[in-house]
Amino acid sequence: MTREQAARAAGRRDWQAAYDLYAALGRRTADDTERLAESAWWLGRMDEAIRLYADAYRQHLAAGNDRGAARSSLLLAISNRLVGEAAQSEGWLGRCSRLLEAVPEGVEHGYALYLRIAALMGSDLDAAVESARRMQDLGRRFADPTLACLGVYYEGRARIKQARVREGLALLDEAMVAALSDQLAPLWAGAIYCGLMDACHELRDLRRAFEWTEATRRWCEPLPLTSLYPGICRVHRAQVLQTRGEWRQAEEEAQGACRDMVGVDVWAVADAHYEIGELRRLRGDLAGAETAYNEAHEFGRDPQPGLALLRLAQGRIEAATASIAAALAPAGGSRLERAPLHAAQTEIALAAGDVALAEASAQEVADAAVAFDSAGLGAEGNRCRGAVLLAQGRAVEAMGPLRMAFNTWQELDAPYDAARTRLLLADAYRALGDADAATRERSAAKACFARLGVVAARGGLPKGLTAREVEVVRLIAAGDSNRAIAEKLVLSQKTVARHVSNIFGKVGVTSRSGVTAFAYDSGLMGTNAHG
Incomplete structure (x- = not known):
C-alpha cells in the first residue's frame, strides 16, 4: 500500500510526500530507488539524487535489467551535467550507450539521444533534426507521448537554428502545450520549457x-x-x-x-x-x-557582451574594444547567437570612432534579424543602423530606422530600449536643426530612465557624454584645434567635428570656451576618462 501511495504522491507532484513514502519502504526495488532519487531531485537534493540513481543503476545490473541500468545511467549523465561534472556526465552517457547496444530497440534508445542531440545543436543541425525525428518515431511506436513530444521540441529547436523560424516556433509551441498539460513526465516537460525560453531569448x-x-x-x-x-x-x-x-x-x-x-x-x-x-x-x-x-x-x-559594455560605461574604450573583439574572435556560434555581440560592437566601435567597423557590425545584426524573422532583433538592427548613419553625418537617413526601432520597442513593451532610441532620435533632430523635437525626445528618455531607477554611475561621465567625447572635451580645453584632435585620436576631422557638435548640444554651450569652462567646472581635467 505504501508503494501505491508513493506513486500517487509523485503523480500529483507532491515530491516531499513521495520522498518520505519511498524512503519508508522496508525493501526497495531498483525502480523504487530510482523513484526515490527522482523525488530527491525535485526537492533540490542533487547530491543525494545522484547517489540514489547510482544505487538504482547497480540494483538494475544485479537483476540483469540492462534497460533499467541504461535509464539510470542517462539520469546520472543529466544530473552530473547540471552540477558541472562534465567528465562524469560523459562517462555515464557512454555507459548508457554501451548497455543499449545489447538490447532490442525501445524507448530507452530514444531518451538516450537527449544529450547527444544537445551536442549536435552546435555542430550538425541536419543530424540533430534526423535524431529528433527518430525520437518522435520511437515515441509513437512504443506509445510514449513524452518521448514523442521531446522529439518535436528538439526538431523545433534545430529548425530555428537553421533559420526556419516560423516552422521551428510552431513545433516548440506544440511541444509546450503538451508539456504544460500534465500528461508528460515532469522532468522532460521542464526540459522543453527551458529550451523554448532559450529560443525566445535568442530571438528576442x-x-x-x-x-x-x-x-x-x-x-x-x-x-x-x-x-x-x-x-x-x-x-x-x-x-x-x-x-x-x-x-x-x-x-x-x-x-x-x-x-x-x-x-x-x-x-x-x-x-x-x-x-x-x-x-x-x-x-x-x-x-x-x-x-x-x-x-x-x-x-x-x-560574461559577454555585458562585460564589454561595462568597460564602455566605465570610459575604458580600448578595454571595451579588445573585450568585444575577443568575444567575437572564435568562429563558432550561429549568426543568431552572435547578433548580441555585434550589437555591442556597434556601440563600442562608434564610441571609439571606428565607423567602418560599427557599420559592418550593424549590418550583421540587421542580417540576423531578416534571416530569423525577429521583431526584437529587427528593432536592435534598426537602432544600430540609425546610430551608424548619425555617425556618418546622415541624419535624414537615420530618422527612418530610428523611428522604426522606437515603434517596435514600444509595441514590445521594452521601455529602456525605447528610451535609448529616443536619445539617438534627439541627436538626429538636433543635427537637422529641430531643437524643440530634440528636447522633447531627450526629456522623454530622461523621464523613462528616472522611472526605471537609472542613476549616474559612480565614476561615470557627466551630461551623457561618451568616453570619446570626454577625450575631445579635454583636448578642446587644452587648446587643440579640430585638426590637432583628429591627429592625436587618429580620427577624421569630420568625425571630430561631429563629436564637437554633440558636445555643444549635451553640455548646452555654443563655443569652445564654454566647453573649456565646463571641463574645469565638472572636474574632467582632473580625472581619467573612467573616473
Whole structure:
C-alpha cells in the first residue's frame, strides 16, 4: 500500500510526500530507488539524487535489467551535467550507450539521444533534426507521448537554428502545450520549457517569452523553490521583467535563483548572476555589475557582451574594444547567437570612432534579424543602423530606422530600449536643426530612465557624454584645434567635428570656451576618462 501511495504522491507532484513514502519502504526495488532519487531531485537534493540513481543503476545490473541500468545511467549523465561534472556526465552517457547496444530497440534508445542531440545543436543541425525525428518515431511506436513530444521540441529547436523560424516556433509551441498539460513526465516537460525560453531569448521574441513564462510559473507553483525548474523559471522571468522595465522584481527573481540553485544547476546560477550584472549595469551601478559578471564567470558563463559594455560605461574604450573583439574572435556560434555581440560592437566601435567597423557590425545584426524573422532583433538592427548613419553625418537617413526601432520597442513593451532610441532620435533632430523635437525626445528618455531607477554611475561621465567625447572635451580645453584632435585620436576631422557638435548640444554651450569652462567646472581635467 505504501508503494501505491508513493506513486500517487509523485503523480500529483507532491515530491516531499513521495520522498518520505519511498524512503519508508522496508525493501526497495531498483525502480523504487530510482523513484526515490527522482523525488530527491525535485526537492533540490542533487547530491543525494545522484547517489540514489547510482544505487538504482547497480540494483538494475544485479537483476540483469540492462534497460533499467541504461535509464539510470542517462539520469546520472543529466544530473552530473547540471552540477558541472562534465567528465562524469560523459562517462555515464557512454555507459548508457554501451548497455543499449545489447538490447532490442525501445524507448530507452530514444531518451538516450537527449544529450547527444544537445551536442549536435552546435555542430550538425541536419543530424540533430534526423535524431529528433527518430525520437518522435520511437515515441509513437512504443506509445510514449513524452518521448514523442521531446522529439518535436528538439526538431523545433534545430529548425530555428537553421533559420526556419516560423516552422521551428510552431513545433516548440506544440511541444509546450503538451508539456504544460500534465500528461508528460515532469522532468522532460521542464526540459522543453527551458529550451523554448532559450529560443525566445535568442530571438528576442518578447511576447512569446512573456506568455510562456507566465504559464510555466503557474506550472511550477506546487514545486519547491529549490528544485530545478522553478529556479530556471525565475531566471527566465528575470530576463522578461528586465525587458519590460520591472527591474526591482527582476533582480529579486535573479537573486532568488542564485540562492536556491547552488548545488542544483550550475548553469542557472551562472545565468542569474549575469542577469544581475545586466540590471546593475543598466542602472549605473558599475561596481555591482563588475561583481556580478565575475560571479557569472566563476560559475562557467562567458560574461559577454555585458562585460564589454561595462568597460564602455566605465570610459575604458580600448578595454571595451579588445573585450568585444575577443568575444567575437572564435568562429563558432550561429549568426543568431552572435547578433548580441555585434550589437555591442556597434556601440563600442562608434564610441571609439571606428565607423567602418560599427557599420559592418550593424549590418550583421540587421542580417540576423531578416534571416530569423525577429521583431526584437529587427528593432536592435534598426537602432544600430540609425546610430551608424548619425555617425556618418546622415541624419535624414537615420530618422527612418530610428523611428522604426522606437515603434517596435514600444509595441514590445521594452521601455529602456525605447528610451535609448529616443536619445539617438534627439541627436538626429538636433543635427537637422529641430531643437524643440530634440528636447522633447531627450526629456522623454530622461523621464523613462528616472522611472526605471537609472542613476549616474559612480565614476561615470557627466551630461551623457561618451568616453570619446570626454577625450575631445579635454583636448578642446587644452587648446587643440579640430585638426590637432583628429591627429592625436587618429580620427577624421569630420568625425571630430561631429563629436564637437554633440558636445555643444549635451553640455548646452555654443563655443569652445564654454566647453573649456565646463571641463574645469565638472572636474574632467582632473580625472581619467573612467573616473
